[in-house]
Structure formats: C-alpha cells, structure tokens
Amino acid sequence: MKKLKGMKSNFSSLENKKLNDLKSITGGLMASTAINYVSTNNGDCYDKETWVDHKLSSTLEIC
Incomplete structure (x- = not known):
C-alpha cells in the first residue's frame, strides 16, 4: 500500500474508535x-x- 504524504504512517485502533461522524467519510454509510x-x-x-x-x-x- 502506498504511503500518502501528510498522513500519519499508521492509525491505532483507539484512533479508529474515535470516528463518530461517519457522514464525514465518503462511503461511511450505506x-x-x-x-x-x-x-x-x-x-x-x-x-x-x-x-x-x-x-x-x-x-x-x-x-
């Protein structure tokens, strides 16, 4: 997988759990x-x- 510039190299599972507003993520909701x-x-x-x-x-x- 390519590393994106300006992004953190890895996200922890704790950070993933903090994503509450799924509407802000394209494709987050069906x-x-x-x-x-x-x-x-x-x-x-x-x-x-x-x-x-x-x-x-x-x-x-x-x-």
Missing part, C-alpha cells in the same frame, strides 16, 4: 433504501417502488 407498495387497478395489482436516498430508483408492476 444509502437509505425504502420500498413502497402502491395499489393499482382497483386493488388487483400493485406497484413496488424502490426509493434510494429519497429518489425513485425503480418501479415494478405486480399483478
């Missing part, structure tokens, strides 16, 4: 995902909507 089921065709079918980070990712019609 994207939030929500699935909604919306009834269609008078209840005969429904749409399964998948939302990732408050944006519609996909819709699947199930009959």
Whole structure:
C-alpha cells in the first residue's frame, strides 16, 4: 500500500474508535433504501417502488 504524504504512517485502533461522524467519510454509510407498495387497478395489482436516498430508483408492476 502506498504511503500518502501528510498522513500519519499508521492509525491505532483507539484512533479508529474515535470516528463518530461517519457522514464525514465518503462511503461511511450505506444509502437509505425504502420500498413502497402502491395499489393499482382497483386493488388487483400493485406497484413496488424502490426509493434510494429519497429518489425513485425503480418501479415494478405486480399483478
């Protein structure tokens, strides 16, 4: 592994435990995902909507 300039040569496990704000680290938290089921065709079918980070990712019609 390459040594980065300006970085400490090694981090102790104690220092790693001090990382409380994971949002400040890119990739520290997984994207939030929500699935909604919306009834269609008078209840005969429904749409399964998948939302990732408050944006519609996909819709699947199930009959």
